[in-house]
Amino acid sequence: MTYEEFRALRRFPALDGLRAIAALMVVMFHFGGKDWRWLSGHSGVHIFFVLSGFLITTLALREEDRSGRISFADFYLRRLFRIVPVYLVVVLAMAIYFAAPGQWLSDLHGGMPYYLTFMNEFSTDGTFTISWTLGIEQKFYLVWPLVAFAAGVIPLGRRIGVTVGLIAAAAVAATLSRDLYIHYIPILLGCLLAILAHHPRGFAIIRPLTHPVTGTVLALGFIGAQLALDAANHAFGGVRVIPWYALCVVLILPGLLARTPGARLLSTRVLGFIGERSYSLYLLQVLAGAAVFWLIKVGNQLLGTGFVLNFGNTQALLVAIVSLVMADVLYRLIEQPFIKLGRRITTWRQTRRKASAADRSAPATAPVDAGVAKPARHPAAEPVVMPPVRAAGG
Numbered sequence: 001m002t003y004e005e006f007r008a009l010r011r012f013p014a015l016d017g018l019r020a021i022a023a024l025m026v027v028m029f030h031f032g033g034k035d036w037r038w039l040s041g042h043s044g045v046h047i048f049f050v051l052s053g054f055l056i057t058t059l060a061l062r063e064e065d066r067s068g069r070i071s072f073a074d075f076y077l078r079r080l081f082r083i084v085p086v087y088l089v090v091v092l093a094m095a096i097y098f099a100a101p102g103q104w105l106s107d108l109h110g111g112m113p114y115y116l117t118f119m120n121e122f123s124t125d126g127t128f129t130i131s132w133t134l135g136i137e138q139k140f141y142l143v144w145p146l147v148a149f150a151a152g153v154i155p156l157g158r159r160i161g162v163t164v165g166l167i168a169a170a171a172v173a174a175t176l177s178r179d180l181y182i183h184y185i186p187i188l189l190g191c192l193l194a195i196l197a198h199h200p201r202g203f204a205i206i207r208p209l210t211h212p213v214t215g216t217v218l219a220l221g222f223i224g225a226q227l228a229l230d231a232a233n234h235a236f237g238g239v240r241v242i243p244w245y246a247l248c249v250v251l252i253l254p255g256l257l258a259r260t261p262g263a264r265l266l267s268t269r270v271l272g273f274i275g276e277r278s279y280s281l282y283l284l285q286v287l288a289g290a291a292v293f294w295l296i297k298v299g300n301q302l303l304g305t306g307f308v309l310n311f312g313n314t315q316a317l318l319v320a321i322v323s324l325v326m327a328d329v330l331y332r333l334i335e336q337p338f339i340k341l342g343r344r345i346t347t348w349r350q351t352r353r354k355a356s357a358a359d360r361s362a363p364a365t366a367p368v369d370a371g372v373a374k375p376a377r378h379p380a381a382e383p384v385v386m387p388p389v390r391a392a393g394g
Contacts, residue, residue, distance in 0.1 A: 001210035001258035003203045014256040015051055016275030017266025022047035023278035024320060027285050030130070032316035040229040043245055045133050046186040048282075050249040052137055053144075053190025060149055061198040070149050071353075074346040079141045081342025083279075086335050087134065090283045091115055097290060098127050121180055130286060136183050144191065156199045163192045171243070179239045186246035193250050197257075206254045215255025219262040222252045280327035280335060288323035289315075 022044035029041025063070045095108060108115065111126025120128075120135035147166070148159060167188045174182035196202030208214055225248050232241050256263045274281070292315065 001207065001254075003200050003207070006197060006203060006210075006257060009257065012055075012257055013272060014263040014266040015055070015253075017268065017271035018047060018256060018275070019051060019278045020271040020274035021266070022051075023274065023281050026282060027320045027323060028316045030285060030316075031289055031319045032313060035313055036316060038227075038230050040226070040233060043226070043229055046183070046242060046246050047249055048133065048278075049136070049183065049186035050190040050193075050246055050253070052140070053187040053192075054194045054253060055190075056141070056144070057148070057191040057194035058198065060145060061194065064149065064153060069152060070145065071346075071349070072145055072150075074349060075145055076141075077346055077349075078342050081338045081345075083134070083138070085338040086280055086330055087131075087283065089330065089334055090280075090287070091128065094128055094287060097287060121183075127286060131283065133282075136180075137187070140184065140187050144187075148191070156195070156202055159195050160192065160202075163188055163195060167192070174239065182239050182242050185243045186249070189243075189246050189250050190253075193253060197254070209251065209254035210258035210260070212255075212258070212260045215252070215258060215260035215262055218252050218255055219260070222248050274324060277324065277327040277331045277335075280330040281323045284326045284330070285319060285323050288326055289319045291322055291326075292318045 025039060025041035025044035025047075027041075028036045029039060029044070032041075060070050060075065091108075095112070098108060107113075108128050109126045111120075111123040111128055114120055114123035114126070114135075115128055115131060118135050118138040121132040122135070123129055123132070148154070148162065154162075167185055170181045170184040170188065174180070174185075193206070196206055209218065225245070229241065229245060252262070256266060
């Protein structure tokens with residue numbers, strides 16, 4: 001892939017497919033019991049983290065190119081309408097479902113104060129502890145734009161230095177304080193890849209990874225690393241392995257942006273469908289699990305049978321299917337309408353800003369056209385504006 005081809009991309013369909021695989025890995029790991037422990041499916045979370053860092057930073061860099069700076073208000077509005085509506089609907093549904101007898105809402109075993117303030121990662125006892133990833137990502141969304149873009153356009157080398165410094169700081173904090181900080185490293189590695197890919201000099205470094213042969217070899221190597229992850233977790237400790245696993249994800253991403261076999265495989269419609277709904281699917285897995293057990297209980301009562309569903313392939317598959325069905329409903333009724341609303345608001349704000357800038361730059365009186373023909377600008381002199389990239393799922 002050439003640099004121009006990368007900058008012309010408006011969507012990265014293979015990343016939707018990778019997101020789908022990551023979401024299904026998490027569900028199968030949570031509900032598949034010992035049959036799926038070998039997969040270390042919880043690592044799907046760190047695939048999400050790398051993708052978040054890469055996509056969000058790419059969006060911001062392209063906006064900076066178009067406008068000279070990024071609008072922090074627009075950035076936070078987009079994140080607000082993308083994440084919060086679906087999240088609050090799921091929290092409310094869980095609060096109602098798990099309500100104690102005689103109560104309309106429960107505190108989800110003491111975790112509600114954390115869930116409602118996006119401090120999810122600090123909740124150690126609750127029904128919705130899987131949402132700890134939202135706490136990590138929300139803090140990244142809050143701080144990263146201010147660190148990387150508040151000073152305006154920053155040279156490539158300085159941005160790389162800032163990102164590497166933050167990665168080192170997260171590693172030190174995880175060593176001296178809490179393991180929790182290690183989870184910021186995958187996100188920052190995704191940011192680093194986006195910074196490299198955005199600039200011609202940086203893209204030259206990663207361009208060899210977009211070759212079909214190299215991309216295929218790295219994809220096969222990643223599959224091997226995934227299969228060996230459980231053994232590595234036991235040998236070295238899960239926390240120590242996280243940065244190295246995230247680095248493996250970073251190495252395969254350039255190949256998934258180009259025309260490689262792996263990119264074509266992950267760009268199928270089925271995986272794209274699941275990937276677009278992966279956020280809701282991830283949040284709904286606990287409710288889906290509860291729904292599966294309730295359906296089995298009702299079925300046993302109606303049929304007079306004693307079927308018991310234990311952790312294993314059948315349960316994990318049923319939960320994944322129910323999660324996807326519920327996620328599709330939420331995607332259509334909540335997620336997409338609010339994403340579109342957020343886009344309309346930010347588009348309106350951008351139009352207002354352009355109109356205001358045009359008013360400020362317009363002369364007080366229009367010049368009189370003396371009939372002198374203005375020299376035509378050569379097409380090469382026209383500024384080239386690279387299109388923005390749409391993050392998977394909006």
